[in-house]
Amino acid sequence: MNNKLPTLEFLRRQLDGTLPAGAITEMQYPTAISKTLGFRITEIDVGYAKVQMDANVEMHGNQQGTVHGGMLCELADATIGTAHSTAILEGETFTSIDLKISFFRPVWKSVLTATAKQIQHGKTITHYQCEIFREDGKAIALAMSTVMTLRGNSAHGR
Template sequence: MGTAHSTLMNKGESFTSIELKINFFRPTWRDKLTAHARPILSGKTITVYHCKITNTEGKLVAAVTSTVMALRGDKAKGR
């Protein structure tokens, strides 16, 4: 979800995760996983994402919810 959010950042901006919740539904060992993340709430500073992770059969392996906070100006320096 960090990769998804990074596509929304402007030059000189950064972000940090402030919450991450993962539910695992089935085991996987040697499988190709696909993750699809989308924002479910996007404000000026806080964005909440939901991500579904599926295996090659299209079965849900895990679901992730993440909250990220945009950092701008002095808060983004050095990040």
């Protein structure tokens, strides 16, 4: 019996509670960093992902007493990676080329919601936008990223 599912189907079934025991996909879900940081995928579609986390300064704080900007970068990067993993074919993988983030306001303690979507999807290069909001609905950051899809020998072992 083959328990391997395409990534999008795997994540959809994980979300709706119908993922069969022993099911796998080419990507590693949940990722180790997502488990460590408590990221939760809450919506998924082709080239789209919504991820939440419970942020607080006791765990994610910087020297100014707010949630560290690097934490927001990781949330954006993980959300973009999740979105892109649904938009590639079996045997393909990907790597980030860049990530630019703009910070708008601080966070002390909040459920954060990051939403990543494709802005432009090419054969090899795809551009993403990721917005991060506090639970009060206020935007706290906007990230833009370029992702390269890897195929063939470039994808092997990644």
